[in-house]
Amino acid sequence: MNHDHPHIPKNDGESCESPTNSPLSPWLVGAFILALFWGGFYLAFNSGGFRQDVYESNAVNWAGGGAVAAAPPDPKVIGKRLYSQNCIVCHQANGLGVPGQFPPLAGSEWVNSDSIHGDNHLVLIMLHGHQGPMKVAGQSYNNAMPQWKQLSDAEIAAILTYIRSDWGNNAPAIDASFVTLLRKEHEAQSDPYTQPELMAMPKVMDAGKSPASPSSAPSPSVPAK
């Protein structure tokens, strides 16, 4: 220690009046604290709650519980992300498809289970794909939709729940257990379905979802053969 030299700043924690050791500007301190707070809030709002499954498409098995203990992520959020990964190239971000090639999901009677179309038909198109002539929203298509049975039941349910809620669509969620049921029942099917095949199956509404309006689900638990 060199206590008798006034110009050498001390680093032993005692106060020192040397100009090289002036206290930090309060503004600087304030700005630093503000930046810390901003950073904290930024992370809190943009990190998806620090949850891995927000980013990992393979980690959406929340329906089975297990590793993910907190409140399950919104299927629509997961579904939208899966839609971007798997469907957007053909059906487009606006759900309008490409005229003459890829039919629209926005306002589609297949998506919303309107008139003769049931939730079972929609799920089966996802599981097995669709080929040949098809009428969607008054337009005719004759193309091929790939099958998606490589996705899990929860993922398929999430995608369908999402596409039934965006672009003005407003149909009830599809439950993963309904996908499980149909996957099992149609496991012998190897080719994509065709419109005549699907329309030969009676319309069934989502059996797994507790009905918000029971009257709209006439045969709740009897799947089509």
Ligand code: HEC
């Ligand atoms: C390679 C292009 C392609 C991709 C990718 C694709 N589809 Fe399709 N989709 C089609 C075509 C083509 C049809 C019409 C099939 C036909 O003409 O027989 C169709 C039909 C459909 C239908 C029934 C008709 C309608 O428009 O409502 C639904 C529902 C659907 N697709 C949903 C999806 C979803 C969800 C995904 C993502 C998981 C997806 N598709 C990915 C090409 C695609």
